[in-house]
Amino acid sequence: MREKELNILKDYKYGFTTDIESVKAPKGLNQEVIRFISNIKKEPQWLLEWRLKAFERLKALKEPDWQKPKYPKIDYQDLYYYSAPKSFKEKPNSLDDLDPKLLDTYKKLGIPLQEQKRLNGIAVDAVFDSVSVATTFKEKLTEKGIIFCSISEAVQKYPELVKKYLGTVIPITDHYFATLNSAVFTDGSFVYIPPNIRCPMELSTYFRINASDTGQFERTLIIADKGSYVSYLEGCTAPMRDENQLHAANVELIALDDAEIKYSTVQNWYPGDKDGKGGIYNFVTKRGLCKGKNSKISWTQVETGSAITWKYPSCILQGDNSIGEFYSIAITNNHQKADTGTKMIHLGKNTKSKIISKGISAGLSDMTYRGLVDISSRANNSRNYTQCDSLLMGNKCGAHTIPYIKNKNLESNIEHEATTSKISEDQLHYCQQRGLNQEEAVGLIVNGFCKEVLQQLPMEFAVEAQKLVGISLEGSVG
Amino acid sequence: MREQLVTDFDKIISDSNFSKKDIELKRISLDKFIEDGFPTKKKEDWKFLDINRAIEKNIGELDFYNDYSFQNKIDTSYFVKGLEHNKIVFINGRIEKIDFKSEDSNKIEIIEESNLSNKFNNINSLINLNNAFANKNYKINVKENYSLKKPLIVYHLTSNKIYKKNINLRLDFKLESNSSLRLIDYFEDDSKDNFINIFYNFDLEKDSSLKNYKIDHKDNKNVKYSFNNIDQKENSISETFILSSGSSFFKNEVNCDLNGKYSSAFVNGIFKLEDFKNHEIKTNINHLTENTKSYQLIKSVLGEGSKAAYQGKISVNSIAQKTDGYQLSKCILLDKTSEFNAKPELEIYADDVKCSHGSASGSLNEDSIFYLMSRGINYEQAKELLINGFLLDVIEKITDSETKNLIKNTLGLKE
Structure with a gap:
């Protein structure tokens, strides 16, 4: 029985495609496509100009190539930059108007779009290819003054907020993929928490790439006004396809005075098959700005999917006494590659940051932690603590640690520790002696190894993530 | 700079008696250097300290031609007292004295060779510069089963006769099996605003042991770069210690290939800087086979305006099981204007290894x-x-x- 279960689990269970008619922009990357996207979203003139400006800059930029995992050149002209289910010409007003096929898709994925059926109080914004299909719990959130909607909707309804904050953390003058996103971003979530409000439930976005040859370029913008708190979850899946698909999202977080943002990601994009064919290129730019005093931004990520993961969720600690945290588990198996880590840039006084990174590599995979801790000369009395541990399974995989540490302030302290090891024979023996088989024993030990990070996740997510950790490593021992 | 390089190079060639083949090889290195120029911040390895800028700022136009036909007077007062030792004396880049009088002369062979191999081409552009302009190559061969009784001190002396010059030095050492050598590099500068480029190559055969201590203590305004390449066979040991303090810019690079089983490498260093000095240690330890060990400890104390950087890399090949690699860097900042940068890097492809690194920086407790x-x-x-x-x-x-x-x-x- 168990074996059967395992066989099902071993395959990527989110690998199905939804057969749904879609509207696509013409293939290729040019001004017309950008105008098309802007037009179909009925965007105001300033946003179109903003996009075009980004596109102009993009032409002058070169794709970076310093990363560890190399990939074949992406033909940006051979991609669809916009794809939406056909029934979305007019956005449905309520869930009842939604294409049942879509609802089915999300049901299969385990995402409760129909509120009455939901068990846990999580408000979801579901993004299907290029558009947001549904946002749940709107009324309840509106009562408190919280804005949680797709970014296209926010552009229409709250243009002054979007205009004020969009691009302040990731400007259009940033690196290649971020600029690409600024030019062609399609949808994503927008969150605004008004002053002194504690968001009563977890907010969540669920991303799904369905159409082939599409890149997903979503943009998320979260603003926590003075004294507010929000916890935000992000999950992602894609169908199994032989070709590689690009996912280049931008996420901007802004925390004002005394505000706190907690951002958790469980990334489970399709990782490609056993021979490394297909899978998602996950090249995401995530950056948080602790703008106000005593603000806090915390990133938690569980990275198990994608053929290549290449991202560094960062914190810019601008306000005095602000705090940045980064907790990460990255698991690579088969031919997966990851180059991930964080940047902590200390600008304000008494700023603190903490980095806990756990990397596990198995099979033929390659896993790199790359991080930057930069304490500027103004950031008096700042502290950083970094710990990055790697676990290797087998001698065909690699684990690398590349931290950059810069200290320009005499009153500040930086500590960094890193270790690399394998699961020791003793530990395995101990568990096996007590009746666990090898795979269970490995699962147990790995979960222990990751515990520090898993604890940071909201409860419902932690359970899922724990399972995911086990599944990702299935078949990598013995 | 390009014209300067070419004319100086031609001058050197016409003065010297290099063989045709050598001239050809030197010219290839020169061309490569002209193409690349001095490394800049854009190169990953030079990210923290930019030697191109240091040369521009501290020196300006460099002169690559050195007249080696005149003998320099050796001022014996520079010699280390109270320690009996063998000597190699460089003055302004010219070898003035090689003295192994406390040793058995049959056991040490000194070969003056100009035979260049292109094995070391393109490691970085400074090595190419060295290959193109280094005057004479001396190869010191320590014979089988011989341990030098006394340490060998290599004096790097400069006098105020040279100014805005580029000096390139090259020494090769071969330690045959079961031999040992203690080598001290002693820097004493009376000159300023020169760029000194040193390249050592060590071949460590089975069971040999090398101890290399570099002492750069006297305050001076020169820019220096030193590259040690150490190739280790089975059961050999290398120990490198770097005291980095005197020059206004100094980058020490150590590349260690642990090719033999049970070989081990130790790299330790101290930065003691003030007065707007910029120093760096970069290590590259390659564990290429089973059961090898490396250990690195770097400590720095940084005063006014000074900047130190440590880039340490441990890389473990997929067959190098049972590797033990350790690396620690600690720093005390004494002034608002001092800065410490570190990049302790691990690159690991084998699973049964024990590798760790740590780095800490802060002020005095x-x-x-x-x-x-x-x-x-x-x-x-x-x-x-x-x-x-x-x-x-x-x-x-x-x-x-x-x-x-x-x-x-x-x-x-x-x-």
Whole structure:
């Protein structure tokens, strides 16, 4: 029985495609496509100009190539930059108007779009290819003054907020993929928490790439006004396809005075098959700005999917006494590659940051932690603590640690520790002696190894993530 | 700079008696250097300290031609006293003296060779510069089963005769099986605004042992770069210690290939900087086979305007199981304007390994100072005591007691 279960689990269970008619922009990357996207979203003139400006800059930029995992050149002209289910010409007003096929898709994925059926109080914004299909719990959130909607909707309804904050953390003058996103971003979530409000439930976005040859370029913008708190979850899946698909999202977080943002990601994009064919290129730019005093931004990520993961969720600690945290588990198996880590840039006084990174590599995979801790000369009395541990399974995989540490302030302290090891024979023996088989024993030990990070996740997510950790490593021992 | 390079190069070639083949090889290196130029910040390895800028800022236009036809007078007062030793004396880049009188002359072979191999082409552009302009190559061969009785001190002396010059040095060492050598590099500069580029290559055969201590203590305004390439066979040991303090810019690079089983490499270093000096240590330890070991400890104390960088890399090949690699860097910042950068890197492809690194930087512990002051020691003394204790940790790692004392004396740390 168990074996059967395992066989099902071993395959990527989110690998199905939804057969749904879609509207696509013409293939290729040019001004017309950008105008098309802007037009179909009925965007105001300033946003179109903003996009075009980004596109102009993009032409002058070169794709970076310093990363560890190399990939074949992406033909940006051979991609669809916009794809939406056909029934979305007019956005449905309520869930009842939604294409049942879509609802089915999300049901299969385990995402409760129909509120009455939901068990846990999580408000979801579901993004299907290029558009947001549904946002749940709107009324309840509106009562408190919280804005949680797709970014296209926010552009229409709250243009002054979007205009004020969009691009302040990731400007259009940033690196290649971020600029690409600024030019062609399609949808994503927008969150605004008004002053002194504690968001009563977890907010969540669920991303799904369905159409082939599409890149997903979503943009998320979260603003926590003075004294507010929000916890935000992000999950992602894609169908199994032989070709590689690009996912280049931008996420901007802004925390004002005394505000706190907690951002958790469980990334489970399709990782490609056993021979490394297909899978998602996950090249995401995530950056948080602790703008106000005593603000806090915390990133938690569980990275198990994608053929290549290449991202560094960062914190810019601008306000005095602000705090940045980064907790990460990255698991690579088969031919997966990851180059991930964080940047902590200390600008304000008494700023603190903490980095806990756990990397596990198995099979033929390659896993790199790359991080930057930069304490500027103004950031008096700042502290950083970094710990990055790697676990290797087998001698065909690699684990690398590349931290950059810069200290320009005499009153500040930086500590960094890193270790690399394998699961020791003793530990395995101990568990096996007590009746666990090898795979269970490995699962147990790995979960222990990751515990520090898993604890940071909201409860419902932690359970899922724990399972995911086990599944990702299935078949990598013995 | 390009014209300068070409004319200086032609001048050197016409003065010298290099073979045709050598000239050809030198020209290839020169062309490559002209193409690449001095490394800049854009190169990953030079990210923290930019030698191109240092040369532009401190020196300006460099002169690559050196007239080696005249002998320089050796001022014996520079020699290390109270320690019997063998000598190689470089003055302004010219070898003035090679003296192995305390050793068995059959056991040491000194080969003057100009035969260049292109094995070391393109490691970085400075090595190409060295290949193109280095005058004579000396190869020192320590014969089988021979341990030098006394340490060998290589004096790097410069006089005020040279100004805005580029000097390139090259030495090769071969330690045959079961031999050992203690090598001290001693820097004494009376010149300023020169760029000195040193390249050492070591071949360590089975069971041999090399101890290399570099002492750069005297304040001077030169820019220096030193590259050590160490190739290790089975059961060999290399120990490198770097005291980086005197020059206004110094980058020490150590590349160590652990090719033989049970070989081990130790790299330890101290930065003691003030006065807007920029120093860097970069190590590259390649564990290429099973059961090899490496250990690195770098400590720095940084005063006004100074900047130190440490880039340490441990890389473990997929067949290098049972590797033991360790790396630690610690730094005390003494001034608002000092800066410490580190990039401790691990690149691991084998699973049964034990590798770790640590890095910490901060200021002196106020509690410790308070503790000492409450016992009647004044602030300055307390600070000095703590700094000395901090640095002694590294000095105690030196396995050769004679050299250890020499370094303690140079730093003014009494027993």
